[in-house]
Amino acid sequence: MTGSQDPSFPDIRESVRRLCAKFPGSYWQALDRDRTYPTAFVDTLTREGFLSVLIPEVFGGSGLGLGAATAILEEIHRSGCNGGACHAQMYTMGTLLKHGSAEQKAMYLPKIATGELRLQAFGVTEPTSGTDTTRITTFARRDGDDYVINGQKIWISRAEHSDLMVLLVRTTARDDVAKPSDGISVLLVDMRAAIGNGLTIRPIRTMLNHATTELFFDDLRVPATSLIGEEGRGFRYILDGMNAERILIASECIGDGRFFIDRAVAYAKDRLVFGRAIGENQGVQFPIARAFVQLSAAAEMVDKAAAMFEAGLPCGTEANMAKMLASEASWFAADMCVQTHGGFGFAEEYDVERKFRETRLYQVAPISTNLILSHVATHALGLPKSF
C-alpha cells in the first residue's frame, strides 16, 4: 500500500525504480530547458509493459488493475521522473474498453497494449466552457457515413505524441436536449489521418514541460464508426474514466511528495551551518515531519479510492478526495523542500525547482480544488448546489 511501510507490488516498484535510474535528473533538466518530449523514457516504459497494466490480458495487457498502476506512477515520480508524458496511455483507453464495440476493442486495444498505437490524448476542455463541460460547443454533425467536426479545444496534452484521441463533442446542441449532459458524444479520432485535413495542433508553452496544445477543428471528417457507444450518452462514459484519472494523478502526487521528503531529509542531514546539520534544528525538522504526516494520510485515501475503483464500487467522491489531499500534500512538501534547501532549492541541477513547478499543476488539472470541494459539498454532504 502506498501509505504504509510495506508497499504493495514490491517487485513492480523495484523494476520501475531500476528503469527510472537510467533517466536521471540531467535527462529531465535537458528536456525541460528545451520543452521537449521524453521519447526515450516513454518508449522504455512502453517496451517494459508498464503502460498496459490496465488492459485485460485478452487484449494483450497484463490486466493488473488500478492498484498496480498507482504503484508504477508513484515510483516514477518518487524517482524524480515525470509520468505526465504518458500516464494517459494507461487510462484513456478505459472509455473504449468499457463502452466500445467488440470490433473497436479488437481493432485497437491489442495495438495500444504493445504501444504500436498511442492513445494518450483526451480532448475535453474548451476555451469558453472551462470546467463547465456541458457547455462545450465543438460539434460533430452527421453527414452520411461520416461526422464533420468543427470547434476548438484547449490544454489537450500529448496531442502531438498520440495516434488516437478520445474526443468529447456535442452531437445535439445544449438547447435541444432535456438535460445539459445529454447530446454529448465520444469519438475515437485517428490523429494521423486528421492532422492537416481539418485538424490543426498548436503547442502551448507552459511553466512546466507538459506537451500541451490547442486544437482547431475545421470541417474535420471522421468515419461514423469512430463513435464510441451510443450517440448523445458520451458525458456518462467519460465520468468513470475521470475517476481513474484522478486516482492515478493522486498517486503521482504521492510520488512527488515522497521525492521532496527524501531529498529534504538527505539534505537536512548533510548540510552543515553554524557547525551542525540543519536537520538538528526543529525549525527544519518539523516541516519535513509535517509533510510526511500529510502525505501518509493522503496516500491512505489514494489506496482506498483505488481499491473501491477496482471493486467496481461508485468512487467519485473518494477519487476526488484522494486527488485533492494528495495534490495539497505534494505541494506542501514541495514548498518545504525548497525551504530546506535554501538557495540550492532554486538551482536547476538539484531538480527540486523542476518538481516544484511540475507538482503545482495538480491542484488545477485535471480538476481544480474548488470543483472538488463543490462535489463533496453537494454529493457527500447534501448541501445545495450553487451552480
Ligand SMILES: Cc1cc2nc3c(=O)[nH]c(=O)nc-3n(C[C@H](O)[C@H](O)[C@H](O)COP(=O)(O)OP(=O)(O)OC[C@H]3O[C@@H](n4cnc5c(N)ncnc54)[C@H](O)[C@@H]3O)c2cc1C
Ligand atoms: C498543463 C495542463 C494540461 C492539461 N491537459 C488537459 C488534457 O489533456 N485534456 C483536457 O481536456 N484538459 C486538460 N487540461 C485542462 C484542465 O483540466 C483545466 O485547466 C482544469 O479543469 C480547470 O479548468 P479551466 O482552466 O477552464 O478553469 P476554469 O473553469 O476557468 O476555472 C478557473 C478557476 O476558477 C475556479 N472556479 C470556476 N468555477 C467555480 C465555481 N463555480 N466555484 C468556485 N470556483 C470556481 C476554478 O476552481 C479555477 O480555480 C490541462 C490543463 C493544463 C494547465
